[in-house]
Amino acid sequence: MVNTIEKPSGHPLADYVHRLETGGILLDESSENLIEVVGILKSYGVVLDAYSNNLIYIANQQFLVLFPFLKYFNGEFSLGKLWQHWNHDRINYEYAEYCMKSMLWHGSGGLDAYLDTDDFKQNAEKAILAKLKFNPIMLALHRLFPGFLPEMVRQMSYYSGLGQFWRVMSDMFLDLSDRYDRGEIKTVLNTVEHIQAALVANAAKPITYAVEIGGQTYDILPASAELTFLMDTGVPYVEAIFFRGTPFPGTISYNAQVQQIPDQQGAFCYGALYADPLPIGGSGIPPTLLMQDMRHYLPDYLHQLYQNTLRGEDDLRVKICETFQKSMFCVTSAAIRGLMPHPIDSGDPEHLAANRKYLEGWMDRFLTSRIYNVNQ
Incomplete structure (x- = not known):
């Protein structure tokens, strides 16, 4: 039996x-929530696979390329x-870069x-000098503006x-979907437990x-830097994308006199756990790109659930965003439980009290x- 403090929380x-003290999670338990969470994480896993491959390709193959016009083609131009790209019949890799730049900024x-x-700085300088070895013009510019290229290397580090x-997250979500298809995932709690176990297993990666x-x-x-999956990329990702985020143009004023945006980054509350799904599809709303990508990979059972709602597919992207938000509370539950x-x-x-x-x-x-x- 799970122990808990006798005095109720006043929060x-x-x-x-x-x-959470009694082993529960942030999202209510229901069969519909289970379908939504597993289904959207299946779609998200497919999209993350594409995002991951492209970010790593850019970091490895577009290193210090000042004008990487073909970076979204993964070397397969x-x-x-190109025609598909111009017609937007493609994965919106811009959203992956939006997340990367949010992490870099926060x-x-x-x-x-x-x-x-x-x-x-020493490692970056060695790579920069090697890259520009036969480019005297860029070497001269590097000496003239010594902070520019190192900042590009910083950004490449975040790409990677x-x-x-x-x-890791893509594999985790696709494995979750496979387990659901085999009948091993029967509750929303099972979903959170799967994510928590995977986070713990990969924590030191x-x-x-x-x-x-x-x-x-x-x-x-x-490797000597001893950077790891969970604490050095996972936790900063949750902080930057789930919590802080960035204010979406058109939904909030950027006028400093209005003071709608906090002057401290730590006070930002525009992340995935806070954003209103309703503006999805509007101009200047970056998550629209993600919802558009995920709609192509919805499993049939989730697609059917959406079709049976009042508006059917008329507000599909908004529905996807609402479901995605539910799934992110599940991921957050797993992180909270794991940390x-x-x-x-414990009987102590x-x-x-420390857990409380x-x-x-x-x-x-x-x-x-x-x-x-x-x-x-």
Whole structure:
């Protein structure tokens, strides 16, 4: 039996604190939620596979290419693919770059910290000089503006880091779908447990990055930096994409006098757990690209669920976004459970008190989120 503190939490989201203390999750348990979460994560897994491959391709093959016009072709350019690209009959890799740049801008975590070290600067400089060895004009510009190319290398590091993170997440979600098809996943809690187990299993997976120039390999993120999947890419990703995000043009004023946007990045609340799905499809709403990508890979059972609703497919992208938001609360549940300071079945009152404090800290951040909306 799971132990819990006898005194109820006084937090406004106390119900969710108590859920997590007793082994529960943030999303309500229902058969419809199970179909939605597993189905959308199946689609998301397919899209993440494409995003991951492209980010890693750019990091490895477009290193310090100032005008990478063909970066979305993964080295497989043809006139037919160019025509598809111009007609938007393709994966919207721009959204992957949007997420990468959000992580770069918000920072935090071991990856961001390492990119400020002398070790990284030395590695970057070696790679830059090797790349520009036969380009005297660019070498001169590098000496004139010594901060420009190192910043590009920083960005390439995030391309690679996010690509490696999404590689793990894609496999995790596709494996979840396979298990559901085999009848092994029967509840939303099973879904969260699957994600939690995969996060824990891959937590220490190393994040490294090296480029090959002139037949020689140059380390950018060496193994000696000891960067890992969970703490150095996973947690910063959750912070930047799930919580902080960026304000969407057209939904909020960028006028500094209006003061609708906080002056501190840490106060941003525009991420996946907060965003209103209704504007999806509108101009300037980056997640529209993701919803458009996922709609191509919806499993039949989820597509049928959407078709049986009042509007059918008329608001399909909004429905996908609502479902995606539910799934992200499941992923967040897995992260919260996995990072819990002490086991929830601990009999030590101090351990339980520490868990309570930890969970209430998370709930502070959910106060303005859509946690109530996804559970209506």
